[in-house]
Amino acid sequence: MVLDQDAPPLPEIVQLQNAAVVVEQLDDPAAVVAINYGNAVNASVLLIDPLVKDQARQVQNWIHDWKENDNFEAYQKIKEEIEKRIGSISFGQFE
Numbered sequence: 001m002v003l004d005q006d007a008p009p010l011p012e013i014v015q016l017q018n019a020a021v022v023v024e025q026l027d028d029p030a031a032v033v034a035i036n037y038g039n040a041v042n043a044s045v046l047l048i049d050p051l052v053k054d055q056a057r058q059v060q061n062w063i064h065d066w067k068e069n070d071n072f073e074a075y076q077k078i079k080e081e082i083e084k085r086i087g088s089i090s091f092g093q094f095e
Contacts, residue, residue: 020094022086024050042093048085055070055081 005027021038023031025047038045051059059081065074 009028018094020046020089020091022046022048026050046086046089 019041021034021041021043022035023038023045025031035045035069061078061079062074062081066078
């Protein structure tokens with residue numbers, strides 16, 4: 001497998017299908033695998049910017065606080081972070 005650093009960017013949604021796979025745009029073969037998986041299961045592929053390390057830890061903490069403590073404020077923070085990253089996509093359009 002060869003990753004081409006000079007390849008043009010892909011569109012945000014490669015093709016609208018009945019399901020969606022969200023993939024962080026990483027310089028990593030895992031992103032290629034995730035895109036191929038999305039295509040294999042006939043899902044739309046949504047490419048998003050990756051979280052930085054500190055953001056990922058914060059989101060994990062919010063998820064823990066929401067699930068373990070039923071903290072609605074943590075849930076709202078998770079929702080806001082998701083909307084910032086995929087805001088233009090309505091998941092209601094998928095099955």
